[in-house]
Amino acid sequence: MERSIVTLKRLFSKDIKTEQNNVMQNICVFRVILFCFVICTSMAILNISRIFIVDHKIMTWGYMGICVVSILYFVLILLLGIERTCIPYISITTIGLIVLVSSTAFTYHVIILLTFPIVVASMYDEMRLRKYAFWLTVFCIVVSTYAGYYWGHLCGDRLITEVAKTIQSIAREEDIVIRYGGDEFLLYVANGTKEIAEQLIKTWKVRLEEEKKRENYEFPVSASVGYALGKHSQLKDIIAAADKDMYANKRICRESAK
Secondary structure, three states: OHHHHHHHHHHOOOOOOOOOHHHHHHHHHHHHHHHHHHHHHHHHHHHHOOOOOOOHHHHHHHHHHHHHHHHHHHHHHHHHOOOOOOHHHHHHHHHHHHHHHHHHHHOHHHHHHHHHHHHHHOOOOOHHHHHHHHHHHHHHHHHHHHHHHHHHHHHHHHHHHHHHHHHHHHOOOOOEEEEOOOOOEEEEOOOOOHHHHHHHHHHHHHHHHHHHHHHOOOOOOOOOOOOOOOOOOOHHHHHHHHHHHHHHHHHHHHHHHO
16 A cells, blocks of 8 residues: 555656656656546547537447546556556557547547557667557557447448438439538439428428437437529539538538537
8 A cells, every 4th residue: 555655656746857767757658648538538528518529328438448448557557566567568558548449439530649659659768669569559550440430430321321311302203312422412403493492401301300300319410401593504603502501501500509
């Protein structure tokens, strides 16, 4: 118990320059891991506040995983001390697992941080540790890629498919539905008028709400729509005008949701 208290004081000491080089490195890495945990906790709080929107179930399991890894690391540090030669390996593994869970459960935008174990390992002089960090990074990238595909892309593709069905359901026989981008669709309305366009949009919004209630998604689903009229005009100009109207509608929806 006394040893753990001494270790705790050394970990949070303001002056670590008096420590041996390897101990000082271990303390710095511990603080990096603590900072990563604080960032992940902030992301979880933002998710609860509906600011940073991620599937609630995935976020919960991801954050719980990070908590387990961080607590286990902290306990090992207190029990073993910060002088042991195995601490750098435990620290690098902990960082790798935290970043792996973050990139898989929170957002793929942090996938570049999977190289973080290599960066941290460069603080140490041991070449064997750097090789370990490299192979750990390769492993984390592989796991994150496959996990993100099955939990992220497949779910997103399913959602896009369901939204596309709602658009097809309101299209008339002479209309054409086109997938224009990753999550963008075009509905070409033959001989369309402002009244027809607004009525189709109104009907589509009702269908979308019915779909959301039927599927009972665990995360918020929203979609914006815009339209433009044109006759004997360049198709790209009409699409650009509709796209501009869609983003204007999106801004209005976001402001009304605040």
